[in-house]
Amino acid sequence: xxxxxxxxxxxxxxxxxxxxxxxxxxxxxxxxxxxxxxxxxxxxxxxxxxxxxxxxxxxxxxxxxxxxxxxxxxxxxxxxxxxxxxxxxxxxxxxxxxxxxxxxxxxxxxxxxxxxxxxxxxxxxxxxxxxxxxxxxxxxxxxxxxxxxxxxxxxxxxxxxxxxxxxxxxxxxxxxxxxxxxxxxxxxxxxxxxxxxxxxxxxxxxxxxxxxxxxxxxxxxxxxxxxxxxxxxxxxxxxxxxxxxxxxxxxxxxxxxxxxxxxxxxxxxxxxxxxxxxxxxxxxxxxxxxxxxxxxxxxxxxxxxxxxxxxxxxxxxxxxxxxxxxxxxxxxxxxxxxxxxxxxxxxxxxxxxxxxxxxxxxxxxxxxxxxxxxxxxxxxxxxxxxxxxxxxxxxxxxx
Numbered sequence: 001x002x003x004x005x006x007x008x009x010x011x012x013x014x015x016x017x018x019x020x021x022x023x024x025x026x027x028x029x030x031x032x033x034x035x036x037x038x039x040x041x042x043x044x045x046x047x048x049x050x051x052x053x054x055x056x057x058x059x060x061x062x063x064x065x066x067x068x069x070x071x072x073x074x075x076x077x078x079x080x081x082x083x084x085x086x087x088x089x090x091x092x093x094x095x096x097x098x099x100x101x102x103x104x105x106x107x108x109x110x111x112x113x114x115x116x117x118x119x120x121x122x123x124x125x126x127x128x129x130x131x132x133x134x135x136x137x138x139x140x141x142x143x144x145x146x147x148x149x150x151x152x153x154x155x156x157x158x159x160x161x162x163x164x165x166x167x168x169x170x171x172x173x174x175x176x177x178x179x180x181x182x183x184x185x186x187x188x189x190x191x192x193x194x195x196x197x198x199x200x201x202x203x204x205x206x207x208x209x210x211x212x213x214x215x216x217x218x219x220x221x222x223x224x225x226x227x228x229x230x231x232x233x234x235x236x237x238x239x240x241x242x243x244x245x246x247x248x249x250x251x252x253x254x255x256x257x258x259x260x261x262x263x264x265x266x267x268x269x270x271x272x273x274x275x276x277x278x279x280x281x282x283x284x285x286x287x288x289x290x291x292x293x294x295x296x297x298x299x300x301x302x303x304x305x306x307x308x309x310x311x312x313x314x315x316x317x318x319x320x321x322x323x324x325x326x327x328x329x330x331x332x333x334x335x336x337x338x339x340x341x342x343x344x345x346x347x348x349x350x351x352x353x354x355x356x357x358x359x360x361x362x363x364x365x366x367x368x369x370x371x372x373x374x375x376x377x378x379x380x381x382x383x384x385x386x387x388x389x390x391x392x393x394x395x396x397x398x399x
């Protein structure tokens with residue numbers, strides 16, 4: 001409440017940021033509005049909204065639109081809208097074959113996107129070097145465009161400690177500690193500002209707000225590459241678990257019992273539904289990206305019965321694992337991202353068939369399966385949204 005009394009500069013500053021964040025969120029979610037409309041939307045006093053809007057206009061975050069009249073008398077109202085650019089959140093993804101970056105402004109527009117292959121897949125330092133090199137390039141490009149990064153988040157396929165900086169376990173990248181966060185911090189000239197997050201969690205947020213998950217509050221997002229991970233949204237909020245490790249489904253024993261996994265064990269789900277498992281089934285070579293590889297497999301499956309059978313087998317193992325996950329989590333929608341998306345119904349149809357017979361109680365309904373619409377950019381895009389969330393939540397001031 002903006003009318004709350006507070007003592008001390010710190011309390012007043014926090015209140016100011018929170019009120020400004022309410023205005024920013026309203027404009028981002030519901031579009032342009034007059035000051036009176038913003039007061040009605042946010043519950044803030046009209047005078048408070050006027051002060052906030054004036055300050056945000058001076059910062060270049062808002063701009064005025066055309067005047068509108070609500071009647072024949074009185075002064076016309078002036079609507080304001082978010083100005084694209086300037087403050088941006090930067091999202092990075094580090095994966096086995098590539099590193100990627102996306103910058104998003106407060107209005108939600110993508111201001112920059114870059115993807116780079118990783119040269120030495122066998123060397124963990126190669127991934128870190130590629131990511132930090134990309135971060136330095138992005139920092140320079142944003143500076144040249146006059147854009148101001150407010151923070152950055154790095155999405156990685158693994159477990160992240162509760163401090164949101166320390167990588168605890170990435171079985172396919174073999175990265176640990178804070179070196180990734182420290183390296184990206186250095187590229188931007190920061191200290192302790194960069195956060196690290198699970199790639200499936202980031203992808204889930206991106207698909208929820210921008211992609212195939214729009215319109216649902218209960219979403220299970222499954223990312224598919226060499227590894228398999230899940231992000232769970234419940235009542236519109238990301239579920240992370242007691243230590244932030246929720247969604248690590250790729251190494252549950254849901255796959256073929258004898259299938260060898262990159263983590264050193266056998267029977268992990270990703271050993272049966274990951275990209276390398278599919279390549280082994282169809283006898284094809286891996287291309288430069290998971291999306292390109294999956295697109296080539298989908299094209300071959302049109303005329304090659306053996307390739308099609310291999311995709312169907314992967315879809316059936318996908319359905320078996322989803323039957324367990326959905327029986328526990330009860331999502332209304334499952335979005336399949338990563339390499340699953342280019343395969344479309346080739347992999348969805350057999351998975352749906354398995355799910356249709358998976359539930360014992362007649363009142364249980366199989367969730368709707370959808371392919372992701374954001375491609376391999378989903379994790380970096382979600383990471384960028386997490387980076388800008390500090391301002392939209394009132395936790396970080398505008399630069």
